[in-house]
Amino acid sequence: MLGKLLKYEFKATSRTFLLMYAGVLVLAMITAITSYFAPDIYTSTTPGFAKNLSAIMEGLVVTLYIVAITALFVATLVIIVVRFYRMLGDEGYLWFTLPVTADQHLISKLIVGTVWSLASFVVLLLSFLILATPAGLPDIFKGIAEFWRDAVSNGFHPSLWIICGIFLIVVSFVSSILTYYTAIAIGPNIIKSRLGGTVLAYLIITVAIQIISSIFTAAVMPAFVGIMQRIDRLPYDSQLYSVAGEQALVLGTLLYGLLLIAFAIAGYFISRHFMTKKLNLA
Amino acid sequence: MSMILQTQNLTKNFGVMPALNNVNISLGAGRIVGLLGPNGSGKTTFMKLASGLLTPSSGEIFINGIKPGPETKKIVSYLPDRPYFDSWMKVQDCVALFADFYENFDSAKANDMLAALGIDTSKTFKTLSKGMQEKVQLALAMSRQAHLYLLDEPIGGVDPAARDYILDTIIRNYNEHGTVLISTHLIYDIEHVLDDVVFLWGGYVERVASVDQIREETGKSVNEVFREVFRC
Numbered sequence: 001m002l003g004k005l006l007k008y009e010f011k012a013t014s015r016t017f018l019l020m021y022a023g024v025l026v027l028a029m030i031t032a033i034t035s036y037f038a039p040d041i042y043t044s045t046t047p048g049f050a051k052n053l054s055a056i057m058e059g060l061v062v063t064l065y066i067v068a069i070t071a072l073f074v075a076t077l078v079i080i081v082v083r084f085y086r087m088l089g090d091e092g093y094l095w096f097t098l099p100v101t102a103d104q105h106l107i108s109k110l111i112v113g114t115v116w117s118l119a120s121f122v123v124l125l126l127s128f129l130i131l132a133t134p135a136g137l138p139d140i141f142k143g144i145a146e147f148w149r150d151a152v153s154n155g156f157h158p159s160l161w162i163i164c165g166i167f168l169i170v171v172s173f174v175s176s177i178l179t180y181y182t183a184i185a186i187g188p189n190i191i192k193s194r195l196g197g198t199v200l201a202y203l204i205i206t207v208a209i210q211i212i213s214s215i216f217t218a219a220v221m222p223a224f225v226g227i228m229q230r231i232d233r234l235p236y237d238s239q240l241y242s243v244a245g246e247q248a249l250v251l252g253t254l255l256y257g258l259l260l261i262a263f264a265i266a267g268y269f270i271s272r273h274f275m276t277k278k279l280n281l282a
Numbered sequence: 283m284s285m286i287l288q289t290q291n292l293t294k295n296f297g298v299m300p301a302l303n304n305v306n307i308s309l310g311a312g313r314i315v316g317l318l319g320p321n322g323s324g325k326t327t328f329m330k331l332a333s334g335l336l337t338p339s340s341g342e343i344f345i346n347g348i349k350p351g352p353e354t355k356k357i358v359s360y361l362p363d364r365p366y367f368d369s370w371m372k373v374q375d376c377v378a379l380f381a382d383f384y385e386n387f388d389s390a391k392a393n394d395m396l397a398a399l400g401i402d403t404s405k406t407f408k409t410l411s412k413g414m415q416e417k418v419q420l421a422l423a424m425s426r427q428a429h430l431y432l433l434d435e436p437i438g439g440v441d442p443a444a445r446d447y448i449l450d451t452i453i454r455n456y457n458e459h460g461t462v463l464i465s466t467h468l469i470y471d472i473e474h475v476l477d478d479v480v481f482l483w484g485g486y487v488e489r490v491a492s493v494d495q496i497r498e499e500t501g502k503s504v505n506e507v508f509r510e511v512f513r514c
Contacts, residue, residue, distance in 0.1 A: 004382050012368055086368075093366035097333050098383045099355040192297070281335045 001100050005108035013079060017116055020075060021123045024068050028127035031065045034058050036134035065131075069124060076120040080113040081180050085198070088184055092281045102275040106268065110177060117173045155242035164253040168260075175260040178267030179205055185274035194282060209263060220255050224248055284346075286311050286430050286461045287332060291341035294327050301327040303485040304341065311429070312458040314475055316504070317465040319482035320512050325465040326363060328482070329432045332463075333360040345430060356385070359428035363435050365407070365415045373403040373410075373418055380422050392425035395451065399444060413440045417448075424451050431455075431462040437471060449475055469505045479504055481511060 038058045087095050087105065095105060132140055151158045183205055187198030227248045234240050287309040294302040302324045309315055317325050330336040331343050334350030345354035367376050373396065380387045396403055399417045407415065416439045423431065433452075437445045445468075452462055453475055466472055479496065481488040488511060493504055500507055 001383070008379065008382075012370055015370065090364055091366055091368060093335065093360075093362040093364060094379075096335055097355055097358070097360045097362075099352045100383070101352050277337060279335065279337055281330065 001098075002104045002108055005100060005104055006111060009083070009108050009112040013083065013112060013116065016075075016079060017119065020072055021119070024065075024072050024123055024127050025130065027061075027065045027068045028130040031061045032131050032134050034061045065127075069127065072120055072124065076117060080116065080177060081184070083113070084109055084181050085184050088188070088275075088281065089194070096279065096281065102272050102279075105275065106181065106271055109181070110174065110268075113177045114170070114173050117177070118170070121169065155239045157242075157246060160246060161249065164249055167257055168253055171257050171260045171264070175264040175267070178264045178271065179209070181271045182267040185271040188280060188282065189274065189278060212263075213259065216255075216259055223251060223255075227251070284311055285309065285344075286346055287463070288344045288347075289341065290343075292328075292331065292338055292343050293340045294324075294331060294336060295339045300485050302331070305485075305487050307480060307487060307490055309430075309461050309463065309478075311461055313477045314452065314462045315464070316469070316472060316476040316479045317463055317482065318467070318469060318479055318504075318508055319465075319488075320467065322484075323482040324485045325482055326434055327485075329360065329362075329434045329463070329465060332430070332432055333358055333362075357429040358432060359423045359426040359430070360432045361420055361423040361434055361436055363438075365412075365419065367407040367415075367419075369406070369408045371407050373401060373405055373407055376407055376418060376422060377403065380425070384426055386427040387422075388425050388427065392421055395421035395425060398447065413444070416440055417444060420448060424455055427457075427460075429459050429461065431460065433462065433464045435466055436464060437466060437468055445471055469508050473504045476504070481508070483512065 035058055038054050086092075087109070129137070148158050180202070183202035184198050186201040187196075188194045190197040190200055227244055231241060231244045234244070285308045287307075289305050289307055292302055292305040293300065305324075305328070317328065319325055327336065331338055332345065332350065334355060343350065345358060348354055350358075371379070377389055377392050377396075380392070381389045393403070396418065399421060401410070401414060401418055401421075407418065410418065416436075420433075420436055423433065431452075436452075437448055440448065449472060452464070455462075464472060464476075473493070476493050478490070478492050480490050491499075496502075496504055496507055502510075
């Protein structure tokens, strides 16, 4: 049943997402091409009017691109939230009368939401690459490779940074999506207006997460201070800088990763409770 | 006799307002039952509790002896009082979805019914008129070989010709395991297909009786009795 739910969830969302991705990437290409061919406003020998016009065109294209990536960010969030909100509204008359468990509903929505969030993120990075192409993509890659080599020769492990980064991105996407789901699931139980209840629940959850995160940060701070003090005591060209620095990175990633996973698990079970024991579709 | 639907002191409150109050009814297998009552008497609430869309405030409801959940949803076919398909779906996608999720769904039967009701399955569900949407959802609900059909106002929004077709379908679909619970206030139209009636009033069960019983005891039709009981 989970497979079937995933199939329908992807079917329902893919058209919008793929169109958006195509739009952003095409706009990035147009922006790159325009900026490549646009005469430089200071050095170009093109006559004044044409020069100004092309500068205006370039500005317009860049603005469009910025609007597009902002829209991509907002739309990804809105679609993920609205899909779940509607499932607990009129469309729930379909979804909650299917012989499917609340777990299957939650997991399918969560998987699809996370996949699209990551895809939107990748599309954003791709569009940056396209923008950078006229400035010389080989140079950029050369710069990155050089940086990587330098880091490695100084005893760092850049691949570890990437793993930590990806881990934190995935975990924070999952956890924030579950925060929205929890608010939507609790919403109708707080006040009569479902939308109002959802917003209120989201505010309360956000405040609670902030408070818990602050307490958590205060609690784990000594561990980082310890590492910092060790770094301070190191002799000037010590290779151990990299070791201590990466220890701090791994420790931070694990601690905050676990905190986010804890939030995600709490959100999952609260949502599940409200979707089974307290389900009351309007 | 095995009971397909049974409630024990079933109560549902919305805020402080009781929508259903201490309802105790048992429906046997193979009956066509009318759930009758004026607006706001709790008919829809009852159907939503039976289909698992609402959680009881107190008391219990059993479908085939178990509480509503994924197992009961396999054997309950629910037709709600509103459209529930997503905007991207064509009618044929709706049929495919039912075929995907319900083992007891008969696609051929659904397509026959849709054709008979004059529905173009290549159209998007959301672009159909309200009456057409109701017909699609009804055709889908009736194309399942379910043990319990919960039909909330199945004929309220459709034209009289379609009404006859729908009632015929309900009767033709009759099998000794399938109980049909129909809520409506168009009693005159459905009276001749009913075996039993449940009168709901302000969340209370006013009366449970077979249609024959009502005719014998009062010498009147269900429609007439309804008008007397619920006189404003």
